[in-house]
Amino acid sequence: MGARQRFVIPLAELTDADEPLVGGKAARLAALARAGFAVPGGFCLTIGAYQRFLTLSHLSDVIQMELGRKAFGDMRWEEIWDAALRIRSAFTGATVPEEVAAEIVNATDQFPEQTCWAVRSTAPGEDSSQRSFAGLHESYVEVVGLAAILSAVRRVWASLWSDAAMLYRRELDLDPGRSSMAVLIQPMRREPVSGVAFGRDPRKPDEDYALIECVPGLCSRLVDGEADPDRWRVRRSTGEPLDYHPGRREGNGSDVPLLDAAHLASLTRTLVDVESLFGWPPDLEWTGIDDRFTVLQARPITAPAADPDDKRAWYLTLRPGSDRLRALRHRIVDELMPELEALGRRFASEPLEQHSDEQLAAALDERLAAARRWRQVYWDEFIPFAHGVRRLAVYYNDVVRPEDPYEFVGLLQGEPLLAVSRNTAIAALADEVRRNASLKDLLVRASVEPAHDPQTWRESLLKQLRRLPEARRFAERLATLLDEHLDIAYGADRLSDRPDLILHNILELAQSTDLVSRQTPVPMGTSASVLEQRLMEAVGADRHEEAREVLEIGRVSWRLRDNDNLLLARLESQLLRAVHVAAERLAGAGRLEHEAVVRENAAAVLVEALRKPSAGIMALPATEEAEKPATTTASAETPRQLVGQPAAPGMQTGRVRRVRTAQDLGRFQAGEVLVCDAIQPMMTHLVPLACAVVERRGGMLIHGAIIARELGIPCVNGVADVMEMLDDGDIVTVDGHLGIATVGAPEFDLELADASGPREDARRRSSR
DSSP states (O other): OOOOOOSEEEGGGOOGGGHHHHHHHHHHHHHHHHTTOOOOOOEEEOHHHHHHHHHHHTHHHHHHHHHTSSOGGGOOHHHHHHHHHHHHHHHHHSOOOHHHHHHHHHHHTTSOTTOOEEEEEEOTTTTOSSOOOTTTSOEEEEEOSHHHHHHHHHHHHHGGGSHHHHHTHHHHTOOTTTOOOEEEEEEOOOOSEEEEEESSBTTBTTSSEEEEEEEESOTHHHHTTOSOOEEEEEETTTOOEEEEEOOOOOSTTTTSOSSOHHHHHHHHHHHHHHHHHHSSOEEEEEEOOGGGOEEEEEEEOOOOOOOTTOOHHHHHTTSOOHHHHHHHHHHIIIIIHHHHHHHHHHHHHSOGGGSOHHHHHHHHHHHHHHHHHHHHHIIIIIHHHTHHHHHHHHHHHHHHOOSSTTGGGGGGTTOOOHHHHHHHHHHHHHHHHHHOHHHHHHHHHHHTSOOSSHHHHHHHHHHHHHHSGGGHHHHHHHHHIIIIISOOEETTEEGGGOHHHHHHHHHHHHTOHHHHHHTSOOOOSSOHHHHHHHHHHHHOGGGHHHHHHHHHHHHHHHHHHHHHHHHHHHHHHHHHHHHHHHHHHHHHTTOBOTTOOOOGGGHHHHHHHHHOGGGOSBOOOOOSOOOOOTTOOOOTTOOSEEEOEEEEOOEEEEEEEEEOSHHHHTTOOTTOEEEESOOOGGGGGGGGGOSEEEESSOOTTSHHHHHHHHHTOOEEEOOTTHHHHOOTTOEEEEETTTTEEEESSOTTOGGGTTOOTHHHHHHHHHTO
């Protein structure tokens, strides 16, 4: 019988030979301690403990299932995040094996009872000279008590399968059968100053200087981006400061450098000594100064990725820390969103048709510049702030440990969304049509009339409605819907210019009381107040303020990730409006090519033409946004089952309707299966008409998944190439429990077996 496996090894007992068991971080700290550097004590939980945990909890099967849904290269970032959340929930819900917990207890008994611990990742292969994954795996500080240590250990183990780690999957060679995580557990050192130091500049490794950064308090505040550091460049040979950039701090003495010349010289000597020990310029984390100086971590410096197509660093910026989220919330709520909303309203109120050519050109210029600016703001600030709701998900799941990893979504109920206000207005119009036979007859007749000029058609329709006493109120509400809620761009079209499309949707909704009632989301499961109370009880009274901030930022993040799309779409709509007015004016003057297709990319040419009357007939640039023919057919290789992600439970069978363009919005029939690239806020009013939803884009927090769950409609998303594999009219059974869309008539439904036309085509394709 072999020797009993050790799950815990004290840091003082580690040797270089133990690195495969404890990871490079722990092994290097042990080497530094043997060489006489000041290093905190503590112990390491080996990869054997992780493997034992995985085996007893059957977590390898969970990981394999999550990563086996589709080819990893086909997974969008939202899908990777979803998989990581479900894996994390499985880890935090599992129990640390008794024998592992017992060894942790024995190790912690060697320290005072109220010791405050740092629990840190130390994965084998992490932070080598070929690859550095600083901040990729999780670490926790201020951990007190056995229960808190075990919770932190589970979360560190789970971070091996975080979205950040999986974005580096190829380099990390993540495999459930081979990948492991060790954990370093050390008593914390609380010092007035902490920081990082680089033996050389990672961007200019041949230059003879080192870099030093520091912040007041814990080093984690710098590493996590929660504090702005003082920065120095120092000469490697002497530690002499070459330049200094103070960090932004509040309070007395905020302009006084945190380190003096002697401290800088001492740190530089430490960098040189560590380089001599390991043979490479180090990236150090440290705390304390003078006789309190302590090394927390040492790893090789790695240069930034040179590949311009490598997006991993950008993806990691989508995980801003608490300070950054707090600052973004203030800027977005108090400044950006009010400014964006006011700008859209001002553009909408401007009488473009009455402008001179020069005024119209200036209006076009202003709108084009505004669209470019706000699209950049969207990427730089709105998208990172969306992390607020993801942080809420992880925070809630970590402390509450619910069976359903998406229980936290209930905390978001009732947020004031612009799309919900629009959908409620549409539902009210549909309800009025359903109750008013003469109004319905008028609208049905209008809907079959050709709308060669939608704007003229709109005015004619409103005039007819106002002549009918019982329809006058409807006419005003319809006009308000078009001007207030549908002044948005969908692709290359303005929905306010297409009243025929929304009229079709209203008539479809009016056919069924059930469909009308669907327009208003119903509460999902447990109420938000109950879930909030559950969260507060789980975190404890001393963390209520922290929890409330996480919850508040999560809710604001959720609200704005919908509203910002619609406000930006209104800005784009007003740009298109100016483009159309300019094109009509130039066409009327015979200065535009006959039947030119006018899109946003024509704006610059139109501005030039307005300002140069002598330029002659203008040719507009080609567009890549032309609508695909409705006859586009799906691939003949469509399999019988399309596998995606189960995004909303339920099972329904219906005919496919692909939505790609604004014109498709008006083709949608009640009871069809909505198939699209992704449900955008501009088209959520279609979802109540659908019997089910299938999307190419995946994720449990994208609009389609959330709305489908609210309305009780099955949804499968993350189906690669679904728009090419399905045709309008195909019969599809959507299983939102398993995440599968089955093409063709259901085998268990004999009444559909004699289907013809598109149904038979679907069956033939699926059998090939």
